[in-house]
Amino acid sequence: MSLHVTEFLLNPTQHELGPVIILFGDDRYMKQEAIKAIEPIVLGDEEDTSLTRFEGKRLQNELPPSALFDELKTVSMWGDKRLVIIDEAEKYVSAFRSKLEKYLESPSKSSILVLDVKSWSKSTRLAKLVAKIGLDLECKELKGGPLAKWISDTAGKIHQKQISRDAALLLIEMVGTHCGQIHQELEKLATFVGDQPRIGPDDIRAVVGGWKAETTWAMTGALRDGNISDALRYLDHLLIAGEAPQKILGGLTFVWRKYFKAAQLAVQGTPLKQALKEAGVFPRDIDSSDRYLRRLSRQRAEKISQWLLNTDLNLKGNSRLAPRLELEQLLFLLSGKL
Missing domain, CATH: 3.40.50.300 (P-loop containing nucleotide triphosphate hydrolases)
Incomplete structure (x- = not known):
């Protein structure tokens, strides 16, 4: 067998x-x-x-x-x-x-x-x-849906906890696909939620990523919703706390790479909300992401990948601008304000 x-x-x-x-x-x-x-x-x-x-x-x-x-x-x-x-x-x-x-x-x-x-x-x-x-x-690493199912099954069987699909996908994003590391984080999460029967995305942000991860997610949410001043404030908090510019860029890249993929699918004829789903955007963020891309425009969305790449290269030495200015410029570009 x-x-x-x-x-x-x-x-x-x-x-x-x-x-x-x-x-x-x-x-x-x-x-x-x-x-x-x-x-x-x-x-x-x-x-x-x-x-x-x-x-x-x-x-x-x-x-x-x-x-x-x-x-x-x-x-x-x-x-x-x-x-x-x-x-x-x-x-x-x-x-x-x-x-x-x-x-x-x-x-x-x-x-x-x-x-x-x-x-x-x-x-x-x-x-x-x-x-x-x-x-x-x-004994090979699981990915995608099978990995999310394993997380749900493990949480239920071993820890007697339910975990939403959004939460399972977020855990994968923050920890990676290594089952050993995921299992360790599930143990922490089960202890953290105590008598609560369910593990949600907010629990994962609090336990797995700490406040820096929460702040990064808040920054991406503010940017998506058009609140550039809030996004800049969150960026300031992260930099003052010593978060590496490349790590901040990594958080932005993780989210906006999906938007870029969704934009490409939409150009090929896929309805935008379906494109966002296929690109891996969390279900709860589909509507706000749909509004964001429509506000950004197709022409600018097609430049997302290049903006991310340019910022990455500039942070690695291609530019004399300070890392803070590079990241602030990227936020303005992604917000559609520049």
């Missing part, structure tokens, strides 16, 4: 493990979470005595070829099952593929083998054997 590891982790005990489990992909955090879930299922209370862990390179180069298979055939003295894990097994699998295939034709009934690899071609004979009798778990 093939699953993404996040599906497995939501309810590990409902899945039949079989004699072999493949963890493939480059998300180290998810692989470790999978192993932590597998160990108690297989070993119960005998985790230390019935677990063997090999490093792939050492197993391949320093130990005899029979070392792994002897370990798999060894009967545990203390429990019913043995768990044998090979970390970073990519080269080992390539070197001993035929031996692994032969073993899986008649695997030990008392041992489970876990192979940690980066890539896994499902067209090979070995992969087809695993698909018949075992489990292969994809």
